[in-house]
Each structure stands twice: as C-alpha cells, then as structure tokens.
Amino acid sequence: MSHPRDLYESASVRWLTLLSVCVATFLMPMSLSSVNVALPVIASDLKADAVLVSWVPTMNLLGAVAFQLPAGRIGDILGRKKIFMGGALLFAVSSLSVELINDIRPLLAIRLIQGISGAMIFGTGMAIVSNVFANHNRGMALGITSAAVYLGLTCGPWIGGILTDVWGWRSVFLIPLPLAALALIMVGTFVHETERNPHERLDWIGSLIFMTATSSLFVGISWLPSWTGALLALFGAAAMALFVYQQERSSYPLIRLRHMIGNKVFFRSIQSSFLMYSANYPLQFMMSLYLQYIQGLTPSEAGQLMLLQAAVMAVVAPLSGRLSDRLEPRVPATLGCVFFMLGLAALATVDETTSQGFIAVLLLVMGLGMGLFTSPNNNAALSVVKPERLGVGSSILNISRAMGNMLGMAVVVLLFNLIIGNAQIEPDQYPLLMSVLRIAFIICAGYAALAAFTSWRRGAVRPA
Incomplete structure (x- = not known):
C-alpha cells in the first residue's frame, strides 16, 4: 500500500478530500443547531417539562464525550475512513427513527446515538485533514473545516425554524438525510484509507x-x-x-496523560478549548429560549437572528487559520477569547425590553471571538502531535470541546433544576427563566476569561 501522504501530493486530491470531510462536518452542527430552535415546539408536542427538554441537546453531548476517545483510537488502528463513514451511516439511521416516537424519552435515546455518531465523525475528520495538509497550509485547511462547522451552525437555526413552522419539528431530523447520503458517497469516493496498524490494540x-x-x-x-x-x-x-x-x-493506552501535560502547547490548547466551549455551547440553547419565550419571536425569526454569530464564525475561521500559519497562534486565539467574554458579559444585562439590534451586535461580536479562537487553537494543538497519533490527538481536542460543552450544559441544567424545577415554561415562569439566563451568561463569561489566560500562557509554537 502506498504511504497515505504520498497519495495527497496532488493539490486537487487534497482539496477533494477536504471537501468530502467538510460535508459531514457541516451536517452534524446543522442538525444540532436546528434541533435547538425546535425545542419549545418539541416540549409542547411531547408534553415535556423544562428539565427533560434541556436534556435534548445534553444527551447528544453525553454520547459525543463518552465515545470520542475510543472512536479516535479505533480510527488510528483500523483506518479513519471506516470510522468516519460508520458515523455518517449511524447518524442517518438514527434520524429516520424519529418517525416512530411520540414521547420525549425515546427522543433522548436518539440524541444519544447521534452524539455517538458525531464522536465517530469528529474523532477522525480533523485527523484526516491534519494528515493530508501536514505540509500544505494546515492552519488554513483546519480553518476551512471549522468554517464548515460554523456554516452548519449558521444554517441550522434558519433551516430548523422554517421547517418547524411549516412541517413540524420531526422534519428537522429528516431533512439532513440527503446530505448524509452525499457525505457517504463523497468520502467513499475521494478519501483514501489510512494504513492499518496491526501492532496496535484497542x-x-x-x-x-x-x-x-x-x-x-x-x-x-x-x-x-x-x-x-x-x-x-x-x-x-x-x-x-x-x-x-x-x-x-x-x-496500549488511549492516552498518556503525563506526556500530554508535559507538552505545554498541546495541554494549554486543550485547556483553552475546554473553557471556550463551556462558554459557547449553552448559548444556542439559552438564546433560543430567550428569543422565543421572552422576546416572543417565532422559531424561524429566532433562527434568523441566531445565525448571525455562526455566520461571522464561518467567515473568520479560515482567515484566522491562515493567519496562524504565519503568526503565533496564541495571538488571534487569545484576542478571540476576549471578544467572546465581552459579548457574554453584555448579554447578562438583557431583558424583555432589549432591542433586537443590540442582541444582533452582541452575537456578531461573539461570532468574531469564536472565529478568531478556534482555528488557531486547533492548529497550535495538532502542530505538536506525531502523525501516527493524530487520531488520538484530534480526539483529545474534540473531547476537550465536548467536555466543555458538557460542563456548560450541565451547569445550565443544574440552574434549571434549582430555580425552575419540573414546571413547564409558562408566562408566570418567565421571571425565573430570566434569572437562570442571567446567571448562566455571567458564568460563561468567566469561562471565557479563564480561556484567555490559558491561551496566552501556552507559549510559542514556533521557535524564535
């Protein structure tokens, strides 16, 4: 078998591989963010209380976190293409099964399975791109991969809002199926399988x-x-x-923690990723509730406003990735943390009288912050990982993101338990809902402030 890197000397092959991976990495966040917009309608249709509804995005995270590291390691051993395609197929099958349910609990099981499929895709996708572009503008390629994620986040609320208004919330799960089929075809056609490592074991x-x-x-x-x-x-x-x-x-360890901690650039990048995603992930969920319950917007109107943040992220991520190929990655990454922190701190001041224009400006600022942070941070982390361990390296990076997501949502779920409890969200609960949101925004701003510190403290990737 040819060495995998020999197969990617052609620029056209590299870009087709990148495009194939990006189709799937667009699909997963699009599905995630579109479901978030549909949550109030799902709650009404399935007669679910506030705590159970908060578990809809949370179960997705649980599957992603629990299976991320094993999925990346299996990809390193058996071949990343196999695991990547298996994840896309599992996502398609689980999405189809939503037609069979009429209760919130089976839906939570479906979201768990979709989280597992996401772990298989993201645990191998970034490793594939990093390996293919190891000697050819890796920062820019990782930035484009991040842009695909943000483009999915951008389109998701808008698409989910329209689908929910016109065809109901189940259509949000079914519309991504053609894209899942396209991802399977493209990856099967254009992505070369990595070499199997017979000397390694899971x-x-x-x-x-x-x-x-x-x-x-x-x-x-x-x-x-x-x-x-x-x-x-x-x-x-x-x-x-x-x-x-x-x-x-x-x-045959999944990870040597002592080695990871000893690699300052990688360890600080992991810390920063964990903290920034702790701050970012609950935002879609909280803004969906705020805009629909407090501001009185329809799902499609809320989705259109929420897409502003992800749209800016999608535009900025490739540019910041390319910048990190030329400058020290910690410079744009740390600046992004600061922008995001300022946006969250300002969100803690909103109420039912806040103008949508002010909300839009804050979402744009936070989109700029995440766009500046993600690609340089990923580039810094994977630049110091050996090629044969890229699957595990990218899985650890994704675990830091997923565990940050998990912490962010767990704190929000805890706040709902403490302040609102099992009551359905009705107008008389709106003051309590605003209390939950304000506290959560302040906590998330604290995460972003800590991320700025760890991002800057990672030091230089390139020798002076």
Missing part, C-alpha cells in the same frame, strides 16, 4: 472505564443538588482517577 478496559467515568460525571452534575447526583458525580470522579491510573499501566 484498550477495551480503558475505554469502558472512560465511558463510565464521563457518563457518571455528566449525569451526576446535572442531577445536583440531589444526593443521587452527588453520589453519581463522586463515583464518576473516582472512575476518572481509576482511568488515569490504568492508562499509565496499559500496554
């Missing part, structure tokens, strides 16, 4: 411990302040400590 014990630890931590934090939640969170923390211990002694 650490099944470590994988099971990791999945148990992350799931227990996530669910436990979300169930706080109950005793069940506290005990489950403590169990998850103990299982995570066991995972760290087991990995240092495994013959």
Whole structure:
C-alpha cells in the first residue's frame, strides 16, 4: 500500500478530500443547531417539562464525550475512513427513527446515538485533514473545516425554524438525510484509507472505564443538588482517577496523560478549548429560549437572528487559520477569547425590553471571538502531535470541546433544576427563566476569561 501522504501530493486530491470531510462536518452542527430552535415546539408536542427538554441537546453531548476517545483510537488502528463513514451511516439511521416516537424519552435515546455518531465523525475528520495538509497550509485547511462547522451552525437555526413552522419539528431530523447520503458517497469516493496498524490494540478496559467515568460525571452534575447526583458525580470522579491510573499501566493506552501535560502547547490548547466551549455551547440553547419565550419571536425569526454569530464564525475561521500559519497562534486565539467574554458579559444585562439590534451586535461580536479562537487553537494543538497519533490527538481536542460543552450544559441544567424545577415554561415562569439566563451568561463569561489566560500562557509554537 502506498504511504497515505504520498497519495495527497496532488493539490486537487487534497482539496477533494477536504471537501468530502467538510460535508459531514457541516451536517452534524446543522442538525444540532436546528434541533435547538425546535425545542419549545418539541416540549409542547411531547408534553415535556423544562428539565427533560434541556436534556435534548445534553444527551447528544453525553454520547459525543463518552465515545470520542475510543472512536479516535479505533480510527488510528483500523483506518479513519471506516470510522468516519460508520458515523455518517449511524447518524442517518438514527434520524429516520424519529418517525416512530411520540414521547420525549425515546427522543433522548436518539440524541444519544447521534452524539455517538458525531464522536465517530469528529474523532477522525480533523485527523484526516491534519494528515493530508501536514505540509500544505494546515492552519488554513483546519480553518476551512471549522468554517464548515460554523456554516452548519449558521444554517441550522434558519433551516430548523422554517421547517418547524411549516412541517413540524420531526422534519428537522429528516431533512439532513440527503446530505448524509452525499457525505457517504463523497468520502467513499475521494478519501483514501489510512494504513492499518496491526501492532496496535484497542484498550477495551480503558475505554469502558472512560465511558463510565464521563457518563457518571455528566449525569451526576446535572442531577445536583440531589444526593443521587452527588453520589453519581463522586463515583464518576473516582472512575476518572481509576482511568488515569490504568492508562499509565496499559500496554496500549488511549492516552498518556503525563506526556500530554508535559507538552505545554498541546495541554494549554486543550485547556483553552475546554473553557471556550463551556462558554459557547449553552448559548444556542439559552438564546433560543430567550428569543422565543421572552422576546416572543417565532422559531424561524429566532433562527434568523441566531445565525448571525455562526455566520461571522464561518467567515473568520479560515482567515484566522491562515493567519496562524504565519503568526503565533496564541495571538488571534487569545484576542478571540476576549471578544467572546465581552459579548457574554453584555448579554447578562438583557431583558424583555432589549432591542433586537443590540442582541444582533452582541452575537456578531461573539461570532468574531469564536472565529478568531478556534482555528488557531486547533492548529497550535495538532502542530505538536506525531502523525501516527493524530487520531488520538484530534480526539483529545474534540473531547476537550465536548467536555466543555458538557460542563456548560450541565451547569445550565443544574440552574434549571434549582430555580425552575419540573414546571413547564409558562408566562408566570418567565421571571425565573430570566434569572437562570442571567446567571448562566455571567458564568460563561468567566469561562471565557479563564480561556484567555490559558491561551496566552501556552507559549510559542514556533521557535524564535
């Protein structure tokens, strides 16, 4: 078999490979953000309370976090193309099954499966792109991949709002199916399989411990302040400590934490990613509730306003990625953290009288911030990873993002439990809803401030 990098010396082959990966990386966030806009309608149709509704985006995260590291490692061993295509196929099948449900709980199971499919796609997609463009403008290529994600986030609220208004919320799950089929065809045609590594094995014990630890931590934090939640969170923390211990002694570890921590650029990039996505992920969910319940907008109107942030991110990400090929990545990345923090701090001041123009400006500022941060941060992290470990490296990067998402949403779910409880969101609950949103915006601004610190402290990627 030819060495994989020899197959990508042609520029046309590289760009077709990038396009193929980007179709799938566009699909997943488009589906995610379109479902967020449909949440109020889903809650009404399935008679679900506020806590159960908050689990619709949360279950997706749970699947993504728990399976991310094993998926990336399996891709390194068996071939990244196989895992990538398997994820796209699993997503399509799970989306079809939404026609069979009439209760919120089966929908949560579907969202869990879609999170697993996302782990398979994102755990291998970034590694494929990083390997293909290792010697050819990797920062720009990763920026374009990020732009595909943001374009999906951009189109999702708009598409989801229109579909929900015209055909109902189930159509939000069905419309992505043709795109999933296109992704399978393109990846099958244009992406070359990576070499199988017969000398490596998957650490099944470590994988099971990791999945148990992350799931227990996530669910436990979300169930706080109950005793069940506290005990489950403590169990998850103990299982995570066991995972760290087991990995240092495994013959085929998923990750060597000591080595990762010793790599300052990679470790700080992981920290920054975790913190920024803790700040960013709950934003779609919270803005959907604010714009529809407090501002009285329809799903399509809310979606059109929410797409402003992702639109700016999609435009800025390739430019900042290209900039990080020439400047130290920490410069644009840290600036992006600061912009995002300022936008969130301003959102904590909004109420029912706030103009939509002011909201639009804040979303644009935060879009600029995330666009400046993501591509340079990814470029910095993967620039210091060995080629044969890119699957694990990109999985760790994605885990930091997914665990940040998980923490952000777990805190929001906790706030809903503490302040609103199991009541459905009706007009008499709107003051309490605003209290939840304001507290959450302030907490997220704190995450972004910490991200600015860790981003700058990563140091230089390139020697002076």
